[in-house]
Each structure stands twice: as structure tokens, then as C-alpha cells.
Amino acid sequence: MSGTGGGPSPPPAPAAGRGEPHLLRRINSAAVLRALRDADSARSLTDLARATGLSRPTVEGVLEGLTRAGLVAGTGQAGAAGPDGERRAGRPARRFRFRAEAGRLLGVETGARRVSVVLADLRGRRLGALSREVATGAAAEERLARVAAVAGELLEECGVAAASLRAVGVGTPGVVDGDGTVRLCAALPGWTGLALGERLRAVFGCPVRVENDANAAVLGERWAGAAVGADDVVMVLAGLSPGAGSLIGGRLHRGYGGAAGEIGALHLLGRQAAPERLLSVSGEPLDPLDEQAVAAVLAAAREGERGASAAVARFVERVVHDVAALVLALDPELVVIGGWAAGLDGVVAPVARELERYCLRAPRVVASALGDAAVATGALRLALDRVEAELFAVAD
Amino acid sequence: MSGTGGGPSPPPAPAAGRGEPHLLRRINSAAVLRALRDADSARSLTDLARATGLSRPTVEGVLEGLTRAGLVAGTGQAGAAGPDGERRAGRPARRFRFRAEAGRLLGVETGARRVSVVLADLRGRRLGALSREVATGAAAEERLARVAAVAGELLEECGVAAASLRAVGVGTPGVVDGDGTVRLCAALPGWTGLALGERLRAVFGCPVRVENDANAAVLGERWAGAAVGADDVVMVLAGLSPGAGSLIGGRLHRGYGGAAGEIGALHLLGRQAAPERLLSVSGEPLDPLDEQAVAAVLAAAREGERGASAAVARFVERVVHDVAALVLALDPELVVIGGWAAGLDGVVAPVARELERYCLRAPRVVASALGDAAVATGALRLALDRVEAELFAVAD
Numbered sequence: 001m002s003g004t005g006g007g008p009s010p011p012p013a014p015a016a017g018r019g020e021p022h023l024l025r026r027i028n029s030a031a032v033l034r035a036l037r038d039a040d041s042a043r044s045l046t047d048l049a050r051a052t053g054l055s056r057p058t059v060e061g062v063l064e065g066l067t068r069a070g071l072v073a074g075t076g077q078a079g080a081a082g083p084d085g086e087r088r089a090g091r092p093a094r095r096f097r098f099r100a101e102a103g104r105l106l107g108v109e110t111g112a113r114r115v116s117v118v119l120a121d122l123r124g125r126r127l128g129a130l131s132r133e134v135a136t137g138a139a140a141e142e143r144l145a146r147v148a149a150v151a152g153e154l155l156e157e158c159g160v161a162a163a164s165l166r167a168v169g170v171g172t173p174g175v176v177d178g179d180g181t182v183r184l185c186a187a188l189p190g191w192t193g194l195a196l197g198e199r200l201r202a203v204f205g206c207p208v209r210v211e212n213d214a215n216a217a218v219l220g221e222r223w224a225g226a227a228v229g230a231d232d233v234v235m236v237l238a239g240l241s242p243g244a245g246s247l248i249g250g251r252l253h254r255g256y257g258g259a260a261g262e263i264g265a266l267h268l269l270g271r272q273a274a275p276e277r278l279l280s281v282s283g284e285p286l287d288p289l290d291e292q293a294v295a296a297v298l299a300a301a302r303e304g305e306r307g308a309s310a311a312v313a314r315f316v317e318r319v320v321h322d323v324a325a326l327v328l329a330l331d332p333e334l335v336v337i338g339g340w341a342a343g344l345d346g347v348v349a350p351v352a353r354e355l356e357r358y359c360l361r362a363p364r365v366v367a368s369a370l371g372d373a374a375v376a377t378g379a380l381r382l383a384l385d386r387v388e389a390e391l392f393a394v395a396d
Numbered sequence: 397m398s399g400t401g402g403g404p405s406p407p408p409a410p411a412a413g414r415g416e417p418h419l420l421r422r423i424n425s426a427a428v429l430r431a432l433r434d435a436d437s438a439r440s441l442t443d444l445a446r447a448t449g450l451s452r453p454t455v456e457g458v459l460e461g462l463t464r465a466g467l468v469a470g471t472g473q474a475g476a477a478g479p480d481g482e483r484r485a486g487r488p489a490r491r492f493r494f495r496a497e498a499g500r501l502l503g504v505e506t507g508a509r510r511v512s513v514v515l516a517d518l519r520g521r522r523l524g525a526l527s528r529e530v531a532t533g534a535a536a537e538e539r540l541a542r543v544a545a546v547a548g549e550l551l552e553e554c555g556v557a558a559a560s561l562r563a564v565g566v567g568t569p570g571v572v573d574g575d576g577t578v579r580l581c582a583a584l585p586g587w588t589g590l591a592l593g594e595r596l597r598a599v600f601g602c603p604v605r606v607e608n609d610a611n612a613a614v615l616g617e618r619w620a621g622a623a624v625g626a627d628d629v630v631m632v633l634a635g636l637s638p639g640a641g642s643l644i645g646g647r648l649h650r651g652y653g654g655a656a657g658e659i660g661a662l663h664l665l666g667r668q669a670a671p672e673r674l675l676s677v678s679g680e681p682l683d684p685l686d687e688q689a690v691a692a693v694l695a696a697a698r699e700g701e702r703g704a705s706a707a708v709a710r711f712v713e714r715v716v717h718d719v720a721a722l723v724l725a726l727d728p729e730l731v732v733i734g735g736w737a738a739g740l741d742g743v744v745a746p747v748a749r750e751l752e753r754y755c756l757r758a759p760r761v762v763a764s765a766l767g768d769a770a771v772a773t774g775a776l777r778l779a780l781d782r783v784e785a786e787l788f789a790v791a792d
Contacts, residue, residue, distance in 0.1 A: 175756055184756050232652040244725070248644065255727025256628040257757035263724045265754040269717040321665040328659045329640070329725035331651020358661040360571055360580050361653035 025062075028054055030392045032062045033071060033098065037123060037391075042075045042095035063096055070102045071391070100125065103166030105387060106151060106204065107380025109213065110143065110172045110196075112136050112187045112241075112289050115150045116376040119158055122166065122391075124223075124384045129373065130154040136289035140190030148203045168200060168208045169382030171216030171375040173243070175259045180210035183258065187241055187289075209382045213237065213375045214261055215252055217368070218245035220378030221336050225369035232333040234261075234326050235368070237375075238319045238341035240275045240288035242266075244326055253330075266322050278314040281307040291340075298344065316347050320354045327359055338368035421458075424450055426788045428458045429467060429494065433519060433787075438471045438491035459492055466498045467787070496521065499562030501783060502547060502600070503776025505609065506539060506568045506592075508532050508583045508637075508685050511546045512772040515554055518562065518787075520619075520780045525769065526550040532685035536586030544599045564596060564604045565778030567612030567771040569639070571654045576606035579654065583637055583685075605778045609633065609771045610657055611648055613764070614641035616774030617732050622765035628729040630657075630722050631764070633771075634715045634737035636671045636684035638662075640722055649726075662718050674710040677703040687736075694740065712743050716750045723755055734764035 031052045036043060045063075049056045066072035075095045100121040109116040116131040132150045134143055155162055174185025180197015200208045211219075218235035221227040227235070231250040237243045244261035246253040253260050267274050276285040279297055286293045300308030323335055335355070337348055352365040370377050427448040432439060441459075445452045462468035471491040496517040505512040512527040528546045530539055551558055570581025576593015596604045607615075614631035617623040623631070627646040633639045640657035642649040649656050663670050672681040675693055682689045696704030715737055723731060731751070733744055748761040766773050 246725075248649065253644065253726075256729040256759070257727055259755065259757040260727035261725065262727070262756045266721065266724055268754055269720055324665055325662065325721040326725045328662055329642075329657065329722045330649075331653055331656035331658070333652040358664055359655065360658045361655040363652070 028052070028058055029062045029065060032059055033066055034392055036072060036096060036098040037100075039098070042097040044095050048096070067096075071099055072096050073099050098123070103387065104155075104160050104164045105380060105383040106165055106168040107376045107378070107383060108147060108151065108168060108170045108200075109216075109375040109379060110147055110170060110188070111213070111375070112173065113291060115143075115146050116373070117147075117151050117154050118373065118376045118380050119154055119160065120380055120384070122387060124380065126380075127160070128154055128158045129376065130157070131372070137189060140188070140194050143188065143191075144199055144203070147200065151204070163205070165204050165206045167206055167383040167386040168204050169216070169379035169384075169386070170196065170200060170208060170210045171213040171379040172196060172210060173213050173241070175257070175262065176210050176212050177258060180208060182210075186264075207386055209386055211252075211379070211382055212243070212245065212254075212258070212261075214243035214245035215254065216245070216376075216378030216382065217338055217370075217374040218247055218336065218378065219252065219381045220370055220374045220376075221338070221368060222247060223381045224377060225374060226336045226366045227334055230334040232331075233336060234323070234330055234332040234334075234363075235336040235338055235374075236263075236319070236323055236326065237339035238322070238337055238347065239339040240279065240286065240294070242275065242319070242322050242339070244322075246326070246330055246332065248330070261326070263322050263326065266325055267318060272318070272321075273314075275315060275318050278318050279311050281305075281311050294340070312344065315341070316344060316350055319347060320351050323351050323365075324355060324358045327355055327363060331359075331361065332363050335363050335365045336368055337365065338371070338374050342367045342371070424448070424454055425458045425461060428455055429462055430788055432468060432492060432494040433496075435494070438493040440491050444492070463492075467495055468492050469495050494519070499783065500551075500556050500560045501776060501779040502561055502564040503772045503774070503779060504543060504547065504564060504566045504596075505612075505771040505775060506543055506566060506584070507609070507771070508569065509687060511539070511542050512769070513543075513547050513550050514769065514772045514776050515550055515556065516776055516780070518783060520776065522776075523556070524550055524554045525772070526553070527768070533585060536584070536590050539584065539587075540595055540599070543596065547600070559601070561600050561602045563602055563779040563782040564600050565612070565775035565780075565782070566592065566596060566604060566606045567609040567775040568592060568606060569609050569637070571658065572606050572608050573654060576604060578606075582660075603782055605782055607648075607775070607778055608639070608641065608650075608654070608657075610639035610641035611650065612641070612772075612774030612778065613734055613766075613770040614643055614732065614774065615648065615777045616766055616770045616772075617734070617764060618643060619777045620766065620773055621770060622732045622762045623730055626730040628727075629732060630719070630726055630728040630730075630759075631732040631734055631770075632659075632715070632719055632722070633735035634718070634733055634743065635735040636675065636682065636690070638671065638715070638718055638735070640718075642722070642726055642728065644726070657722070659718050659722065662721055663714060669710075671711060671714050674714050675707050677701075677707050690736070708740065711737070712740060712746055715743060716747050719747050719761075720751060720754045723751055723759060727755075727757065728759050731759050731761045732764055733761065734767070734770050738763045738767070 032048055035048055035051045045059055049059045100123040103122050105120045107118045113136055114131050114133050118129040119127045130150055134146045173187040175183045177183050182191050182194045182196050185191035197208045197210045214237045218233055227233045233247040235245045241264055244263055276288045280286050297308050297311055301312040348365055348367050355362040368374050431444055431447045441452055441455055445455045496519040499518050501516045503514045509532055510527055510529050514525040515523045526546055530542045569583040571579045573579050578587050578590045578592050581587035593604045593606045610633045614629055623629045629643040631641045637660055640659055672684050676682050693704050693707055697708040744761055744763050751758040764770050
């Protein structure tokens, strides 16, 4: 499954032929690279030797290999000049830095109504983001082409060559297999059965990891959003086709068949109405993908229109029930409400209040901090995980 | 938290002073003990050396220590006589066996209506079991005394001294803390806040592990019931106060606060009636602990009485919804239906059928194989885990 990416050659191949066994060389190389990656500024040989506990000659050998692999750069005479610009006495220490620009990462959300992409460097630092609409009825090929076009546009905007992509993460609605094939997806036409990972590997020429959108979202919130530091998290993408992603002990809970959190059918229990009917003022169900119709109801409710307010109240109650069922089953530490419904006035407070009623131990409830960017950010985190595994993993 | 059990002294202290480091001695000792425990019959020194990869002198030293600790017995001249009873030529090989009788284990269910205990040897082989009623309104002290009395009765019946107990596992309704304190339990009077583990350690004089009853039940089914070989399992104890226990990747999922699977409030979602009302023919809710009233409705339904049949159908629908909510959240491989409701005609088939409707990927659904014994069996498994960790763990 490992792709053939552009950019510098993947695993650092440092200091060959020094008599160290291969595994030990990898361990040493990963330690030095990590020390450089985690540093805010360039580090000297002495500093690196102290930080890693390795000898100076070992660090030197490792740096040689990492430099050859394009992952490290020496900063010439840096450190030679003091803060006041004057030259200091003695031989200036050479310094080294992690070349975060040695490769790029892409996080992609393939939503029903939009394609969102976010670009980052090898540290995961965001270089740019772009979101473009896509027709809800778009066929799979059209949607794939849209992904390629939006990504291409962002790369060009940021002046980044496509060949520098090292890994791509993707968040998509539906149940996703380990190999990146969409096993089941009702929301996107032609998506079920699509070898999404394989297709996008061909587009981007690098490894691609595909994950369910709610699963990606919870990874995003934990990395850089409302769930930083939390290990047991349920995130709900609330909307007309709700989904949930869960972390248990800090790890994604996918379920036996990858369908954990596919709660779209919860409203069927007890013969309750579907969300698209609950949110309707006329009684006719809304089109789940018709954002404008939804927005109209929300706007009317905000203006105090009684029918619309009642519709929103019904819908929020539905969100409460979905979340409560997940919480009773999983007992998370934290619930994050995302999706467009997270923006509803007062969806977080009612959820928190009702959970206090239903649960023996109610979790904290917060709104998504990443909002619309949650899925693409989580997808980016998947890409970063992929690259870090390559750069820093030493086992096998 | 480790108690002072009776019986032979716990961790094998073999072959001291032979110059081997302590950890290595423990590893060797655990390997030999495991080889003996897993064998169907006594094994010779040669056989043990081959099975463990250790030298004969090392095995001999280890066996000496294990024998002194009471965990191993030499079988004198065993192997000296052939199957035909005739003496064989040459010096007979001495053989050794694991003394499973060196200690006893107890599994306890402290239910609302009954106390059940099961007794086993150090291999987990069942020596006897006993179940006695207890008043649903019994105060905590009375219930604790009942546990001690029922356990004492079983030990006496089996001719086992209380001092030989090495570990006790307990399954109880409610949310249980890691130290064996019941944090919350609505079903048993005075149970909330009870330091159940500590109290029973005082009674039994050995380590006690306490777990939620549904959690114990799923461990029991996986060890010796309907879930053998399955790693992702949801078990529902269906009844008027339903609860669920889940295995994820082979490990118990307790939740962040130990309340995972406490689904008693699920019926509140969507303002559905409580199970005790659903199962009522008169419309007045049944007493959830009144087994006879429940039995009367079930009997009437079996005889085709229309009101009772409708009540049972409503109740089964409730079970279906509870299970479906858990399955949508967790996506298990297997669902096991336990509790008295598992015995209802056709509860398994409707659950399986409805899950096919609701779930993107429906799990297998089976009835509990252990029935009434599921919780006590799982509690026994907890006790066995405790002892095995002591006997075989070598880390630290």
C-alpha cells in the first residue's frame, strides 16, 4: 500500500557502513530527526548529542544521511553572529534544522456539497486551505475530478509542486475499508464500492489514507480543536444525515466492520421522524442536501417565526437523543458537537442538560472548535501520521 | 490492594541463589508452571526442558521452588508402569504436575434477587455452584452477610477450606470504581458508595475484584459461553433494568467513568415508556424486581392471552431498540442476549431481523449460552485473571 511519492526519498538512510546494525542506525536517525523536528530553531551538534544521548560522531553520521535524504539542512554559519549582529569570538558552531519544507501533506474532505482541502508542511503546519462547492448529484468521476482540481488550485496558489506531496489523508461519508475502498455510502452517488484510496493515489502520486468523515473529524478536534488532551471522546457531526466518530483510550474506534457511529438510523428506533422531516415547517421532508432550505428554516427560527422555531426545537431534540444513545453506550469523557447543526443557537446547552438527566455520569459537552474545517484537518492529521510513521517508526 | 490469601504462598520463589538474576528466575519459573498448567497430565523433566527451551538443571531448580511454594507436585514413580500394568525396563522418569488444588477461586454474583457463587480450582475448573434468593429490599449489610453465607455453604458442600481461597471475583449491578467501590447503584438498597471490594476482602481473606454485572457477563460468555473466539462483543442483560457489557478488541470497554453500557435510561429518549410499563397488561408499571409478576405476564402470553402477548411484543421491541442503539454506536462482531428476557420466545430472531433494517452492517445475534450463570462465571474469570497475573506475570 505504500505509494511512490515525489519529493525526497522517504526513510532516512543515514551513515551506512559504520558497522552499526541497520535497526540501531534507524533508531539513532529517528531520534536525531525527532529532536530537530520538535525544536523551534536550528540545533548544534553538541546540543543534539546531549538531547539524544548519542555520541557526537554518531550524530554527525546520522546528520549526513538525513541531509542526503533532504530532511535536514545545515545552516552554514548560523550562530556565528550574536543578537547584536557582531561576530563572536571562537569557531562558530554549525547548526542543523528539520526541513519541514522537504515534503507537503494534504488533508481532503470529500463532502456531499463541497470539497475542502488543506495543505501543510512536514510539521503539519498549515500553508493554506480551500473549499469549493460540488453538485450534490455529481457522479463519482466528476467528484474525483473536482477533488483533483481543488487540490491543484490550492497547490498552485501556495506555489507548491504536486510532486512534493508526501501523503494525503481523506475524510469521506460512509463506511470505509482498511484499503481505502468505500464499502457503503448512501450520501454520494456512485461512491459505494469506489476504490477511493487507490484512485486518489493515482491522482496524487503518494500514499493516501481514507477514513470516515466523522472519524476524521474527531481526530482533527483532538489534534487541534476542542478535544486536545482528551482520550475518550465522542464527536457527532450533527445534521440531517448525522454521523459520529469516537476515540477510546486515545485511539479511533472504528468498530468490527468500520461502521461504528453510523447513527443515521437511530431515529428509526421508536418510529421517530427522520431529521429532514423534523426540521421541516411544511411537514414535507427537506432534502438533506439542500443547504438553502435548511438555512431558510434556521433564519426564520432566529427571527422568531413560530413554525420554524418549533421545527428547530424538534431537530435539536433529535440531536440530543442521538448523542445520549452514544453516551450511554460509550461513556466518553467529552462530547464534541460538530456539523452545521453545531452552529444552531443553543444546541450545546440542551445536549448537556439532557445528558445530565439520562446518564449516570454525564460527560462534558462542547461545540467543535474547528467547525467546517474539522474533517479536512483530521484528514491532514492522518497524512501526518502516515509520514511520521515513515520518518520516526523504528520497529520493523 | 493485594490481599493476604490463605493457601500456599503466592508468587513462586524458585531456585534462589543460583546466580540467576531475579527477573530471569521469574520468567523461567512462569514458563515451567505454565507448561505444567496447560498439560493434561504430569510431565517429565526432559519433557519440560524441551517444552520451555530451558536446561535440565534450570528446570530442576525451578521445580524445587515451585514444589516448595505448593504449586507443583512430583508424581513419584509415575510412568514406571506401562499401560498393561507391567513394570518397564530402566529407571522410571519422575513426573511433575500443576497442583490446581493448591488454591481455590470464587465467582460471585450479587444480584437484586439472588446471590450466586461458583467455585473453581486454579485451572478455573468448576468444582461446584450455588444460588440462593435474597430479598430485593435487603439492606447492604444483610446482602453482604448473605454473600458470605452462600459462599460458606458452597465451600462446605465441596469440602473446601475457606483459607484456600486465592482470589474472588464479583459481579454487581451499578457503576464500579477501580478499587471495588460501588459508585452508583439504583437497584440494590444501600449499595451506592459501598466499598464492596474491601468488605469482601475482609470476608474472604484474599484479593477481590469487583466488576459491573453486565461487564462480568460478557467476560463469562467469551471465556466459556456464546462469545468464545469473538473480540468485539456487545452483551445485553435484557430485563426490566437492562444493562450492557462490551468487549472491544478483546478488552472490556468500561468507559471513561465506568458507566459504559448503563442503558437503563435509553427508553427515556423519545419519551418511550419504561420496560416495566411496556410489560404490564393493566397499564400499571410492574415492580422491576417482582419476578413473579413478570413470570405471570410471560406465562399468559405463552398461552395466547391477547393483552399479555401485546405486552411481551412491546417489551421485545424495547429490547430491540436498546440493542440497536448499542450496535449503531459500537459496531460489534457479535451480540449476545442474556438476562431473563433472553429466554423469551423469539427475542433473538426479532433483534437479528431489526438490526438488519437499522444497521449498515448487522452483527450476528445469539442468546447467552451461560444463562443465569453468566455473571458468576465472568466473576470467576476475573478471579482467575487475578491469580494468573500473580503466577505467570513476569513484567516488573
